Amino acid sequence: MSDATTDAAVTYGSYLKVDELLALQQPRSAGPEHDEMLFIVIHQVYELWFKELLHELDRVSLLLKGDEPHKAQHTLKRVLTILKVMVAQLDILETMTPLEFLSFRERLAAASGFQSDQFRQIEFVLGAKSDKAIARFPEGSRARAALHRRYAEPTLWDAFLQYLAREGYQVPPAHLTRDTVQPVEPSEDIQRLLIEVYRNDAKNAELCERLVDLDEGIQEWRYRHVKMVERTIGMKQGTGGSSGAAYLIRTLSRPLFPDLWEIRSRL
């Protein structure tokens, strides 16, 4: 059989598995309530974007390991563009009023974005790791296995520091061999080195700026999400069992790459 004949059998629907995709939106409310469809679709779309972000972030680390900063930057640009779309999509959910949400909220039971393992995977890749987050997923589940794997992997920041060391910067050995499950703590040594990058090395300064964009983009998503939560459920508890907006507000002030923020006032 020629390739052309084989290709002719592939259609839009079969390639993208459209039938399977369209069967995945299953409201739980009686009726069902009109707005539950939007709620399901938007969460599913987010999970797909999370999947794509992980796919691209893995590539950024790989490109840094391969000493290809320009390609890493190009991929980071894609990550940032996706993040912008993800933030903008919250506007759609904000067209749902508190009462429209309440019409089906009880059907969510304990389900919450809090339980999105892909969101936790993104946090892990970017350095915000937590073994407690892994323990929330059942033994033997896909989610738990994925989180275990991400937990053990070096973070994007580690890949960046290794890259800078290969570029000739004096990254202290303790940073290159650090226990990568620990949070990235601010470091005076790294800040000194980053100031040197910003002052004398346009190529790598540009790369640093894209990492700041990434950090800011994640913070932007968190901020917009918490505002949406406040306007939809006020200060009520979350379905995931946290204090709700009060918990989310506490996550706002934690930068992923603290050194890149610290140096701004000293440049």
Ligand code: HEM
């Ligand atoms: C009406 C819409 C929404 C409401 C009222 C809402 C509410 C909440 C609340 C209260 C929490 C805190 C955890 C809890 O106790 O449940 C939370 C966490 C979270 N939500 Fe939403 N959410 C909404 C939409 C979304 C959407 C569309 C996404 C996209 C995937 C999302 C993703 C997340 C994530 C990832 C967390 C965990 C954040 C963290 O722990 O830092 N949420 N949400």
